[in-house]
Amino acid sequence: MPPIEKDGKPHIPKYGTSGFRGSPRVILPIACRMTALMTIRCLVARKERLVKTPTSTLCGICFTASHNPPKDNGIKLIDLDGENIPDKWEELAGEMVRWSDFDAIQLLQAQLLKAHISEEDIIESKIALGRDSRPSGELLLKAACEVLDALQVVHVDCGLVTTPEMHFTMSAAFQNDCDGKIPPPVRSLGMSGPNYIDHLARVFQQLWEEKCFSHEKKWTFVVDCANGVGSLKFQNLQDKLATLLRIETVNTRIGDPECLNCLCGSDFVLESGKSMETFQSLLAPFIKHRTENALIFTSFDGDCDRLVCAVWVDGEFTVLGGDHLQALFVCFIRKLLSETSEAFSLAAVQTPYGNGNLTKLFCDDFGLDVKIVPPGVKNCHRQSLKNDIGVYFEANGHGSVTFSHKVRTILCQRFQKSNVAADRILYLVSNLFSQTCGDAIANMLCVPLALHYCGFNVRGWKGIFKPLPHASMRITLPRPVHIRTNWEQTRIVDPCDLQASIDRILDESIALQDEKRIEFAKALRCFVRPSGTEPILRVYVEGLEESVNFHVLDELARLLENYVKEFFYRTA
Structure with a gap:
């Protein structure tokens, strides 16, 4: 395998919350090693989970860099049940990129010995490969196929897919769900499961047919596909839901790789908002002759796992990101739970970037159990799975609603015989929301359902809570500095001073703040955290007034600048 280098120097990337990211030159040798690792993971996972059907042993590798520019690429590793690989295997992945070829091979052999698996059994592994629309994806795919061919491992190219689609494919194959059409590439491996877009359309149609949903107006969704793989998926979805929703797509130049995430996509919309002329000009043509309360602009990232919305209220656009999506879906699930025949607990999961006023709404007004976890959708997802029903979202629009196995089993039984509409709706909703990762397309389809059921128009959605102003910055460093935080990454524990x-x-x-001191003391907060993958310090401040937030940010910048200088001087 070629050495891992960056800018002509040895480079050791880290396994982030969603895998590896970097330039294709950096990712190429990692792709080879991760492909070998996942062939072993297939066999070990099958033995750990006592999977009796060999055809259910399918792990996935998706080549994508999500919202990053087109020059980057990355690798996401998907376990046989559609979840991310376990922590110990993430640690193995990190070790494999640090070690020599010889040591990396020995590490893999050690995993086989530990699981009492023979090297000859590797050919029983099955790997599904997918990628987004980046040109370098073909190079990474070819490298992975060469490794699998050398190992004589059966593999299939799923083509251009979204990351949630890859998770869905693994999960469907694992569950051996034969309800619906099977994607031809996966069918060739003996896998069974419904086609991703067919599944979303079918469940949405079933929900829309429930009498409680008013059909007086037809919602219009203007979909920003970020010039990525979402363009292909929405072509299919438009045809299937044409009688129910009006879907109009923009930024669909998937054939022009340099346009991916360029002046478009969820990150661009979230950061620029209504102040950017590009954003305004993109949406302006869709405002004419439309009822503002039935029009929603939705923006996706390059692999369709993040969703950001914007609505036209009182003559201006308002961006509604992950916090507003979480608020809407919590209201939706709470209302359903108040009408179901079973009692289930509901929890909300946030990261430190979750808005303080939303946390206050959940805790003080709704009486919800709110869990704060470190940034990273992986952390949110795993915490959410610990509850009967969990609603998790990052501020960037990445999230979902999870239902425990116990709850889904009960809902399935109720769906067959209950006359209570909320029982049926909650069961179908549990099948629409992704249970393995954040799925932006599924979340978009849940928005009109939630608005209808809660009796909200877009103005009502915007008004669920009023976000506190915030300010943030990132400090790029020549190399990492010593800063250790608590688990939630909200306070620095070392150095304590x-x-x-x-x-x-x-x-x-x-x-x-004089007489406003008590109010400011309750709202003002900040944290400093080092990036897990880059030599960067991230700083976040939130409070009642923007001017105070920026004042605190300036003071923190000076403090950190002095600390960094002193640290580099001491460690030179």
């Missing part, structure tokens, strides 16, 4: 200095800045800013 650095956190004490941050607290003093907050206290001094609050003291300047």
Whole structure:
């Protein structure tokens, strides 16, 4: 395997919350090693889970860099049940890119010995490969196929897919669900499961046929496909749902690789909002002759796992990101739970970037159990799975609603015989929301359902809560510095004097507010955290007034600049 280099120097990338990312030159040798790793994972996972049907042993590799520019690429590893691979296998993945070829091979052999699996059994593995629309995806796919051919492992190219689609394919094959059409590539491996878009369309149609949903108006969705793979998926979805929803797509130049995520996509919309002329000009043509309460602009990223919405209210656009999606879906599920014949618990999962006023709404007004986890959708998803029903979203629009196996079993039984509409709807909703990852297309389809059921128009959705203003920055460093945080990554525990200095800045800013000190003290917060994959410090401030937030941000910038200089001087 070729050495892993960056800018002509040895480079050791880290396994982030969603896999590896970097330039194709960096990712290429990693792709070879991860392909070998996943062939072993197939066999070990089958033995761990006591899977009796060999055809259910299918793991996935998706080549995508999500919202990154087209020059980058990445690798996401998907377990046989559609979930991310376990933590210990993520650690193995990280070790494999740090070690020599010889040591990496020995590491794989050790995993086989530990699981009492013979090397000859590797040919029983099955790997599904997918990619987004980046040109370098073909190179990575070819490299993976060469490794699998050398190992004599059966594999299939699923073509251009979204990341949620790959998760869905693994999950459907694992569950051996034969209801619906089977994607031809997967069928060739003996796998069974419904086609992804067919499944979403079928469940949405079943929900839309419930009498409780009013059909007086036809919702219009303007879909920003980020010039990525979503363009292909929405062509199919448009045809299947033409009588139910009006879907109009923009930024669909999938044939022009340089356009991917360029001045479009969920990250661009979330960061630019209504202040950017490009954003305004993109949406303006769709406002004419439309009822504002029936028009929603939706923006996806390059692999369709993030969703950001925008609505036209009172003559201006308002961007509704992950916090507003979470607020809407919590309202939706709460209302359903108040009408079902079974009692289930509901929890909300947020990261430190979740808006404080939304946390307050969930805790104080709704009485929900709210869990704060470290940034990263993987952390949110795993925490959400611990509850009967969990609603998790990152502020960037990545999230879903999860239902425990116990709850889904009960709902399935109720669906067959219950006359209570909420029982049927909750069961179907559990099949529409992805249970393995954030799925932007599925989440988009749930938006009109939630609005209808809760009696909201877009103005009502916007008004569920009023977000606190926030400010943020990132400090790029020549190399990492020593900063260790608590588990939630909201406070620095080492060096402790650095956190004490941050607290003093907050206290001094609050003291300047005179009679508003108590209100500011309740709302003002900040945190500093190092990136898990890059030499970057991320700083976030949130409070009642933007001017105070930026004042705190400036003070933190000076504090951190001095700390970084001193650290590099001491460690030179």
